[in-house]
Amino acid sequence: MTGIPLLSLLIIVPLVAGVLCLFVKAEGARWLALIGTLIDLAISIYAWVQYNPDGPQWQFVEKYPIGGGVNWALGIDGIALLLIVLTAFLMPICIGASWRSITKRVPEYMAYFLLMEALIMGSFSAQDLFLFYIFFEGGLIPMYLIIGIWGGAERIKASYKFFLYTFFGSVLMLIAMIYMVNAAGTSSIPALMAYDFSSTAQQWLFLAFLASFAVKLPMWPVHTWLPDAHVQAPTAGSVILAGVLLKLGGYGFIRFSLPMFPDGSLEFVPLMFVLSGVAVVYTSLVALVQRDMKKLIAYSSVAHMAFVTFGLFAMNRQGIEGAMLVMLGHGLVSGALFLCVGVVYDRLHTREIDRYGGLSDNMPGYALLFMIFTMASVGLPATSNFVGEFLSLVGTYQASSWAAIVATTGIILGAAYMLWLYWRICFGTQRNADAAAMPDLSLREWWLLAPIAAAVFWMGIYPESFIRPMRNDVGRLLTRLERVTPAGDSKLTLGRGAMNMDMGARH
Amino acid sequence: MIPRFTAALLPELILSVGGTILMLVAAFAGRRGSGVTSWLAVLLLLVATAALVGAPSHSGPLFDGFISADLFASFGKALMFPAAAVAIIAGHGWFESDHEHSSEYAVLIVFAAVGMSVMVSATSLVALYVGLELNSLASYVLASYRRTDERSAEAGLKYFVLGALASGILLYGISLLYGFTGTMTFKGIAAAFARGTPSLGLLFGLVFVLAGLAFKVSAVPFHMWTPDVYEGAPTPVTMFFGTAPKAAAVLLATRLCLEGLGPATEAWRQIVIFAALASIFLGAIAAYGQTNIKRLLAYSSINNVGFALIGLVAAGPRGAAAVLFYMVIYVVMTLGAFLCVMWMRDSEGRPVESIASLSGLAQTRPAFAAAFAIFMFSLAGVPPLFGFWPKLVVFQAAIASGYVALAVAGIVGAVVGAYYYLKIVKVMYMDEPAEPYARPREPIQGLLILVMALIVSPIGYLLIGVLGSLTSQAAGSLF
Secondary structure: OOOOOHHHHHHHHHHHHHHHHHHOOOOHHHHHHHHHHHHHHHHHHHHHHHHHHOOOOOEEEEEEEEOEEEEEEEOOHOOOOOOHHHHHHHHHHHHHHHHHHHHHHHHHHHHHHHHHHHHHHHHHHEEEEEHHHHHHHHHHHHHHHHHHHHOOOOHHHOOOOOOOHHHHHHHHHHHHHHHHHHHOOOOOOHHOOOOOOOOHHHHHHHHHHHHHHHHHHHOOOOOHHHHHHHHOOOOHHHHHHHHHHHHHHHHHHHHOOOOOOOOHHHHHHHHHHHHHHHHHHHHHHHHOOOOOOOHHHHHHHHHHHHHHHHHHHHHHHHHHHHHHHHHHHHHHHHHHHHHHHHHHHHHHHEEEHHHHOHHHHHHHHHHHHHHHHHHHHHHOOOOOHHHHHHHHHHHHHHHHHHHHHHHHHHHHHHHHHHHHHHHHHHHHOOOOOHHOOOOOHHHHHHHHHHHHHHHHHHHHHHOOOHHHHHHHHHHHHHHHHHHOOOHHHHHOOOOOHHHHHHHHOOO | OOHHHHHHHHHHHHHHHHHHHHHHHHHHHHHHHHHHHHHHHHHHHHHHHHOOOOOOHHEEEEEOOOOEEOHHHHHHHHHHHHHHHHHHHHHHHHHHOOOOOOOHHHHHHHHHHHHHHHHHOOOOOOHHHHHHHHHHHHHHHHHHOOOHHHHHHHHHHHHHHHHHHHHHHHHHHHHHHHHHHHOHHHHHHHHHHOOOOOOHHHHHHHHHHHHHHHHOOOOOOOOOOHHHHHHOHHHHHHHHHHHHHHHHHHHHHHHHHHHHHHHHHHHHHHHHHHHHHHHHHHHHOOOOOOEHEEEHHHHHHHHHHEEEEHHHHOOOHHHHHHHHHHHHHHHHHHHHHHHHHHHEEOOOOOOOHHHHOOOOOHHHHHHHHHHHHHHHHHHHHOOOOOOOOHHHHHHHHHHHHHHHHHHHHHHHHHHHHHHHHHHHHHHHHHHHOOOOOOOOOOOOHHHHHHHHHHHHHHHHHHHHHHHHHHHHHHHHHOO
16 A cells, blocks of 8 residues: 555554653643644544545555564454544544643543553554454553543542453453464454354354443443443543444444354344343433433433444344444544533533523523534434434344334434433523523634534535445445345344255355 | 583572572671672572573483473573572662661572572472472571561461471372382373373372472462461562562472373363462452552462463463463563562651552652552553463463363453452552652662563563463473
């Protein structure tokens, strides 16, 4: 390709900036972090422009042996590319969101954020199984420290819960990875994506990977760490958690579970649908009764992530592309919603919904942007989430009409809790004098929220820019899944029969 | 003419002769000579390490199979001698302010090192016992080195009594093995076991020998002495116990199990599986309530031995290589962690051992806290730190041998254990600062901490290739 190791640069730039942050004072660290993340954004946009959607599956490939059979192997396809761009886009916004609200131990804070960016970039671009695991797990350390040091009153408990939950899920995946490398004789992800494990092995491997990704995504019933972590984390921490870290779970399903264990995936489609269905309905209802704004949005994240699993395990083009778009859209919208909470939290230092009211009078700019993101979260046409949720539902309907019916109730409930939240905060009478006295968005806050709003509309009005890079990759995934997906008109009867016939035909 | 064994035994000869001379120096110079003896002892250990280079150090069996100079032994020595040297350097700084300090500390460690090097080379039961006792006797004295300190004296006594009991058990097992096979060499014993179903007496001997060794590696259920001795002994001595002798004992057990008891693998494997899992879980759970950092690290060492034993369960060249790999990184992490513990001093320079005193260290001493946190995360096996890799290697070996369930159980134990390592990080990073520590004036220790921290940091991954090929070569010499 170009000869420049773009992906290594994506990892190294924030890493270097992060280390440098430790040696400067607060103001210097802020600027350093901003510059570092902006450079990363520029690199990722350059990669997006350079990426050839009709080219080979893996582009920007780099490979240097570390020794002992492990390689510094990087490379991305369209799916990873989009998630990398999302990460790079959200990171400078996170730094900006922390500009004024973080006042203690600033250099450390910025260093952890940059370290996290490096690790996330690494996870999305790793092409070696163990390299992926190292990046994937490594992200726990900075997030643990960010929640634990700069979090709210219950931060210690939340940080432990976050760390141990995710760590536990991931180590089971590690054992599965070792098993795979042992059986296949390679740790290269592209090679493993084409390797056929035995049907029984696939089921176990699928479950082991599920343990990790279900916690990360998170799926019901292992989602309980998420509300705690979100509520306690500082605003930027929540943004990155909801915007990017959760996507690692969905990315894991697309990159590992589906292509590597197609038989195992098929076996567990009913389980995935049931878990997602429960998540959609249950967490939406829970969100409805929350009094804490952040907690409400956290629960809504769980519900939105269920659309991802619905779409993915529908195993058809609409479903998978929809799932990807839900991930991207949710990354933007939930991030923006957490920022909106942060805006009022910085002014009043409470997240209690009842303490606000009638903000559209004194903060019209805020009310406008908040409304855009609320509508996007609800899935209004012309916003990013509409495209994703619609496609995901179409895909789900083809796989199972019942699953689609349950999933659709999530949209209705989602509209209920989001609109009610917006109504209680921005409309109505101004019950609280201090809330009524809050100033409107500052220039810095406009700079944080407006780009996200633009991206939300872009994705909603012209989603082709985002679907184009991944179209061929989804196609390749579908070819891989073809032998397990029941053909044509039998789509409504997913089950063993079809698979066995298919298996029989192969033997 | 110089006999062949002098070249092969050069490291041991250097240490024995040098150690004896140093003892004389120490006897005449008294306290004043402590500096000179310490540095000379370090020099001896480094020269002995350098003497490992070259063909003679792995030229094969010596004295009719009494000991063997092979790559496995050389690898062990190359790991233990520098670790012992670090213990001397750290101890010299530590004891300097101590009125009772005399030069014997360094000399005792040199003698313990001779014992350890016999341990890792032993290919007969006699050599095994002689090496073990030589190391243990020096260790008993070291544990009670601060003789006016009650805790230190108690630690020494406890270590001695329980150690003697374990030696008794070991000797009993050795006598049974000898009685039923008629030979002391590992090869002969292996041949006896290979001759068919082992007799009850042989199995009894095997169990007793393993029980004695389990004491030395502090594997559950023979671990009870560890927390008390680790807490009571002076910190540099604790560091020494936790690193070089432990590595020697693990290597000794590996050689005995694979070389001497190889045909009886099915007989000892279940014992080792139990010891491994019990050590991992007990080490992880019992550490929860600890408030003393040395006790906590004692449980951490029990926990870590469990992981190394998983490599032994896997057996075969791959398992042995995994054990070696694990021990190398374990020694580095433990040295680093204890060097950090030694820097925990109150404003008057007295050592502090409570975990609470670490509160807010990240704000008062950021670099120190960062190093400590690196060792903690690394001991917990969290990537991207290098402590993750040896665990991976061990589990890889276990899964390659078909022990998937064992690997799953072990890794669940790793998560349980992660909690208390996280707790230390939490105390350092998330709590409000406590009374700050005195600033140490020990640049060499600082440098050592830096080196250890760099090795276990992600930079350490560059060593995978070198370490991987060295460990597999060393393990290959067992088969």
